[in-house]
Structures are given as C-alpha cells and as structure tokens.
Amino acid sequence: MKNIILTQSEIQHKTKRIAYQIYETFVDENEVVLAGIANSGYIFAQKIATELEKISDLKVILCEVKINKTNPQDKIITSLTVEEYQNKGLVLIDDVLNSGATLIYGVKHFLDVPLKKFKTAVLVDRNHKKYPVKADFKGISLSTSLLEHIQVVFEENEEYVYLS
DSSP, rough: OHHHHHHHHHHHHHHHHHHHHHHTTTTTTEEEEEEHHHHHHHHHHHHHHHHHHHOOOEEEEEEEEEEESSTTTTTOEEEOOEEEEEETTEEEEEEEEEESSHHHHHHHHHTTOOOOOEEEEEEESEEEEEEEOOOOOEEOOOOOTTTTEEEEESSSSEEEEOOO
8 A cells, every 4th residue: 555645736835845945045046957866856856947937037957867876876977068067056856865875976976066056955855864965955854764665656647755
C-alpha cells in the first residue's frame, strides 16, 4: 500500500511557494538558472520555472544536471556550458534530499564556477543527512526512518509523493 504524503494539488502549492521564495531571493537579478538534477529533480525544476514565469519577469534558464547517484564522484554533466551559467544566480534543485550525497556533489560542481548567488531547493527534505548540506527552499520536511523510502511520481496525468 502506498502511503501518499503529497497529492498533486499539494505538490502544485509547494511548487508555487518555492517559486515565490526564489523570486524574492533573486528579485535584484534579471535572470536565474534553475539547475535540476536528472530525472525527477529536473522535472521539478521545470515546474518551478513555469510558476516563476507566471509571477515574475525573471528570465528563467533551465539546466539539466546529470549525476551518477550510485557513484556521485563521477564527472557531472550539465546541459549548459559553464559560460552559460557563470556569474548568474543559480538554484540547484532535486526532488528528495536523502543523505545529501547527490546534492553535495552537485553543489561541489557549481562551486568551481563564479556565481552571483547560489541556493538549493528540494520538494521533500528527509532530515537524514550524512553531508553538511541544506535545502534553502523545501516543500516539506519529514522525519522518516532509514528503512522508509520516499518516491516522487511525476507522470503525465498524475503526480504524487509516497512513502514505502
């Protein structure tokens, strides 16, 4: 049985709230890069981008970040060149913050580039960090056991987050 944590409308509400928080943080900028970690993090970044474009005149630049989640030390691949995001405001986005490994290696990748402002966003923060990384913007914080697994489903006709 799936224990639904967030419904489609709740995901929509949290996405909108995070978009407003990003807008407030980057209000002095003309553009912002939303770097979503493939696959679900990038889908979440696209959803935030849609909301940001509705509420602000920020130019939103999407970037897909490919991190090998089983071996995050592997080379990270981004859909944008370094020149396309350097000296800009950037938000690194993922769906779930578990141990923090994926996010910290993503942060490390972008630290090699001069950025104006650098923030992180997640839909679900599990509070099980092995690494000193935090989400600046989060949809929901959950205290779960290490045995529990959070799954984010972004399908064409349905979206939800569940605990298994």
